[in-house]
Amino acid sequence: MIKTYTKTAKLIIEYLGGYKKVANIVNRNVIVIRKWAYPFEKREGKGGIIPAKYQIMLLNYAREHGIDLRPEDFFYPERLQRLMQEQHPPITKICKSSSVDSAGEILQH
Incomplete structure (x- = not known):
């Protein structure tokens, strides 16, 4: 069961963009985030x-x-595993950058 949870933390971290991204989200050092995935036997895991x-x-x-x-993804990671295997990006919004629009206009002229 511990291995499942260890995989769960790693999966959620990966799904959200990695250790650094998650550290920024929760305003903590990356080391704190890494400890979430450490087994209990490891110091501060x-x-x-x-x-x-x-x-x-x-x-x-x-x-x-x-x-x-x-x-439920924090305890039953199967849904996230399936989403990631299907390579569906977690972010459903697509943002347009004004610099991309400007570059397109320049190329058209």
């Missing part, structure tokens, strides 16, 4: 369980940014 206060922060971030992350 969380056994792959993301602490509840950070789960809430990640869920709020996901909701605000159109990312399909659900509370």
Whole structure:
């Protein structure tokens, strides 16, 4: 069971964009995020369980940014595994950059 949770933390971190991205979301050092995926036996390891206060922060971030992350994903990672295997990006919003629009206009002239 510990291995499943360890994989769960790593999967959620990967799904959200990696350790550095998640560290920025929760305003913590990357080392803190890495410890979530450490087994309990390792010093300060969380056994792959993301602490509840950070789960809430990640869920709020996901909701605000159109990312399909659900509370059950923190304990049952099969849905996220399936999404990632199908290579569906987690972010559903596509942002247009004004610089890209400008570059397109320049190329057309």
